[in-house]
Amino acid sequence: MTYSDEARARLDKDAQRILARYPMKRSAILPLLHLVQSEEGFVSPDGIAFCAETLDVGTAEVSAVATFYTQLRRRPAGEYHVGVCTNTLCALMGGDAIWEALRDHVGVDHHGTTRDGKITLERLECNAACDYAPVVMVNWEYFDNQTPESVKELVDDLRAGKDVTPTRGADKVCTFKEVSRILAGFGDGRANEGPSAGPASLAGLETDGGRKGAAS
Numbered sequence: 579m580t581y582s583d584e585a586r587a588r589l590d591k592d593a594q595r596i597l598a599r600y601p602m603k604r605s606a607i608l609p610l611l612h613l614v615q616s617e618e619g620f621v622s623p624d625g626i627a628f629c630a631e632t633l634d635v636g637t638a639e640v641s642a643v644a645t646f647y648t649q650l651r652r653r654p655a656g657e658y659h660v661g662v663c664t665n666t667l668c669a670l671m672g673g674d675a676i677w678e679a680l681r682d683h684v685g686v687d688h689h690g691t692t693r694d695g696k697i698t699l700e701r702l703e704c705n706a707a708c709d710y711a712p713v714v715m716v717n718w719e720y721f722d723n724q725t726p727e728s729v730k731e732l733v734d735d736l737r738a739g740k741d742v743t744p745t746r747g748a749d750k751v752c753t754f755k756e757v758s759r760i761l762a763g764f765g766d767g768r769a770n771e772g773p774s775a776g777p778a779s780l781a782g783l784e785t786d787g788g789r790k791g792a793a794s
């Protein structure tokens with residue numbers, strides 16, 4: 579492995595904290611993968627080897643899990659993962675137009691990364707936020723009801739190092755490495771920031787008075 583002694587010591591310490599949450603070592607495989615992703619910004623061969631060694635399983639087993647989940651990246655990528663939903667509803671509501679405008683604006687295609695290392699683009703499947711279509715996600719934070727112009731401004735702000743606020747969720751988008759550490763189970767104390775469900779999500783309850791009380 580090519581981790582520095584300092585990085586390896588830090589990963590070992592964090593890994594032990596993760597393992598302590600589970601009755602069986604192998605149950606910790608997903609948070610461990612997010613942990614190694616938080617170190618390098620992707621799941622590298624070193625990350626796979628670290629997880630396998632920590633869990634006492636083979637590297638093939640760790641790789642099988644790492645390649646299954648799209649939130650785990652297998653190659654170096656940008657500081658901000660910008661996903662444009664082009665699934666049916668978002669596509670019809672403008673997602674395809676957003677994708678084309680953004681791709682042309684930053685000059686990279688699906689899974690491409692800008693030369694400054696800031697932005698990686700990806701066409702996403704449904705993000706379960708259809709009521710706010712068309713939806714864009716930055717490091718898994720929601721940006722609702724987007725337009726080609728709003729998304730171009732969004733990536734320009736990210737590349738300029740400005741603070742960017744999602745429509746829902748945390749008050750500020752953090753980097754992909756920081757998000758990966760949160761997904762490994764090391765919270766940043768900001769879980770309750772910002773709005774979660776909004777009027778579009780609650781519209782069904784508002785119109786179904788009979789069930790409104792039961793759901794509240």
Ligand code: FES
Pocket residue numbers: 663664665666667668669703704705706707708711713
């Ligand atoms: S189709 Fe885009 S969030 Fe569901």
